[in-house]
Structure formats: C-alpha cells, structure tokens
Amino acid sequence: DIQMTQSPSTLSASVGDRVTITCRASQSISGWLAWYQQKPGKAPKFLIYDASNLESGVPSRFSGSGSGTDFTLTISSLQPDDFATYYCQQYDSFPLTFGGGTKVEIK
Amino acid sequence: QVQLVESGGGVVQPRTSLRLSCAASGFTFSNYPMHWVRQAPGKGLDWVAVISSDGNTKYYADSVQGRFTISRDNSRNTVYLQMNSLRAEDTAVFYCARDRVRGYDAFDNWGQGTMVTVSS
Numbered sequence: 001d002i003q004m005t006q007s008p009s010t011l012s013a014s015v016g017d018r019v020t021i022t023c024r025a026s027q028s029i030s031g032w033l034a035w036y037q038q039k040p041g042k043a044p045k046f047l048i049y050d051a052s053n054l055e056s057g058v059p060s061r062f063s064g065s066g067s068g069t070d071f072t073l074t075i076s077s078l079q080p081d082d083f084a085t086y087y088c089q090q091y092d093s094f095p096l097t098f099g100g101g102t103k104v105e106i107k
Numbered sequence: 108q109v110q111l112v113e114s115g116g117g118v119v120q121p122r123t124s125l126r127l128s129c130a131a132s133g134f135t136f137s138n139y140p141m142h143w144v145r146q147a148p149g150k151g152l153d154w155v156a157v158i159s160s161d162g163n164t165k166y167y168a169d170s171v172q173g174r175f176t177i178s179r180d181n182s183r184n185t186v187y188l189q190m191n192s193l194r195a196e197d198t199a200v201f202y203c204a205r206d207r208v209r210g211y212d213a214f215d216n217w218g219q220g221t222m223v224t225v226s227s
Contacts, residue, residue, distance in 0.1 A: 001169075034213035036152075043202055043217040044152065055215065087152055091212050094166045096142075096154040 002026050002090050006099035012107040019075040021102045023088035028068045032092040035064055035073045038101075039084045047086075048073065078104070109133040109216040111203050116221030119193055127188040129203030129218055137161075137181040140206035142214060143188045145199035145223075155201070158186060159210055166211075171197075193225045 003026035013019050023033065031051040036044035046055050048064040051071055061076045075082055083106055088099040115127040129141070143155040156167045156177040165177050176189040186203055200222050204214035 036214075038152075043219055044214075046213060046215045046217075049207060049213040049215075089152070089154075089213065091209075094157075094211060095168050096157075096211060098152040098154070101151045 001095055002029060002093060002097055004088055004090055004097050004099040006086075006088060006102050008102060009100065010103045010105060012105045013078050014107045015078055015080060017078045017107075019078050019082075019104060021073045021086055021088075021104075023066075023071045023073070023099050025069045025071075025090055025092075029090045029092035031067045032090060033064070033066070033071050034089045034091065035062075036087045036089065037082075037084045038087065044087065075104075109205065111205065111216060111218035113201065113203055113218045113221040116201065116223045118224045118226060120227050121194060121225055123193055124189070124191045125193060125223060127190070127201055127203075127221060127223070129186045129188075131184045131186070131203075131205070134205070136184040140210040140212075141177075141179060141186040142204045142206060143177060143186075144202045144204055144214065144217075145197075146202070146220075147196075147199045150199075153199070156188065157206065157210065164210070190223070193223075195225050197223060198225050199223060 005024045033051045035048040038044040052064045085103045110132045142157045158177045174192045179186045200220040202220045203218045205216040207213045207215040
C-alpha cells in the first residue's frame with residue numbers, strides 16, 4: 001500500500017498569511033494526487049486534482065504542485081473561511097489512501 | 108446540481124449486519140464509478156470500496172474485504188454498501204463519493220454521510 005504522510009499535522013496561522021502544507025508518498029504516484037478541505041461535522045470538499053488542477057469554483061488563492069513523491073498545497077492569503085483540516089489523497093493505485101490531515105488553526 | 112444522500116446508518120451490535128444506501132441525482136449516475144469512504148470519530152479519511160459504472164468491477168480495502176459488499180442499481184440511481192460481521196472498529200461516518208473520471212481517481216462530490224456505531 002502507498003503511505004501518504006502530511007506535515008505539519010497542525011498549523012497555526014493568521015488571516016492573510018501564506019500557508020504551505022506538504023504531502024509525501026511512500027513511492028512515486030506521478031501526479032495522481034488530490035486535495036480536500038474538511039470542516040467539523042461536514043463532508044470533505046474537493047479542491048485540487050492531478051496535483052495542480054483547481055476544481056471549478058475553488059478560489060484561486062489555492063494552488064497545488066509536485067510530482068513523484070513530494071507535493072504541496074499552498075494558500076496564498078489565508079481567509080477566515082479557510083480554517084479547516086486538509087487531506088491529500090493518492091489515486092495511483094488501490095487501495096486509495098489519504099494523508100493523516102493538516103489542521104489549519106487561527107493563530 | 109449533483110446530490111448524494113446516504114441513509115441506513117444506526118447503532119448495531121458487533122457481528123451483525125447493516126446495509127447503507129446512497130441515492131444520487133443531478134447527473135447521469137450510470138456513467139460514473141462510485142466509492143464509499145469512512146471516517147472514524149476524530150480520525151482521518153479511510154477509503155472503503157469502489158464499484159465501476161456498470162457494476163462489474165469492485166475493489167475493497169483489506170480491512171473490509173470479505174465482510175463488506177458494494178453494489179449498485181443504475182435504474183434506481185443508488186449505490187449500496189452491505190456490511191456484515193461488523194466490528195467496533197467499523198464505527199464511523201460513511202460517505203458515498205463520486206469518482207471524477209477513471210474509477211480510481213479523485214472524489215469530486217460527496218454525500219453528507221451516515222453514522223454507523225457498532226457497540227454492545
């Protein structure tokens with residue numbers, strides 16, 4: 001199975017900050033990576049697919065990059081609505097696997 | 108707009124069974140593979156199973172292989188998850204999710220989830 005490791009597990013930031021979350025795969029997954037945002041008590045929201053493609057309707061302050069084993073999600077200017085937990089997910093092979101999540105908290 | 112509505116969750120005893128349903132609307136259901144993903148209380152996301160658009164191909168996580176069965180009825184726009192021999196560690200919110208394209212892909216739409224609690 002491909003293990004996905006996110007860092008940090010928790011991140012404290014202020015509105016307006018630039019935020020970067022890292023996701024590392026235990027083996028190469030090419031660019032087969034997605035990012036999701038989840039708020040407490042809600043279903044995950046799809047943000048990015050194929051490592052760097054923004055889903056329709058997602059604000060342009062979100063961006064993704066990387067290939068192979070190392071990936072990043074960047075929020076260019078953190079907004080109040082962005083405080084949430086973020087997950088990466090690989091879809092290179094079964095079983096599909098998620099990272100452990102990164103909680104973005106208010107500093 | 109795409110809508111996925113899960114139902115069938117509840118509180119059950121260990122070693123019993125439960126069937127979850129996910130009713131889809133707002134898109135051509137028969138064109139898309141569908142997944143189940145779960146989330147234990149306070150934990151991360153855990154993929155459970157996928158079924159192809161025609162229902163002929165299925166894959167499962169090792170943790171549920173042999174106990175859970177995914178199926179679909181394209182005439183009813185519904186995907187199911189039959190869960191047998193339930194264990195305490197199966198306690199979770201279960202989400203159905205639409206596959207973006209390939210059958211092993213990102214999940215572009217999610218339901219609101221249904222809670223399953225396995226407890227004696």
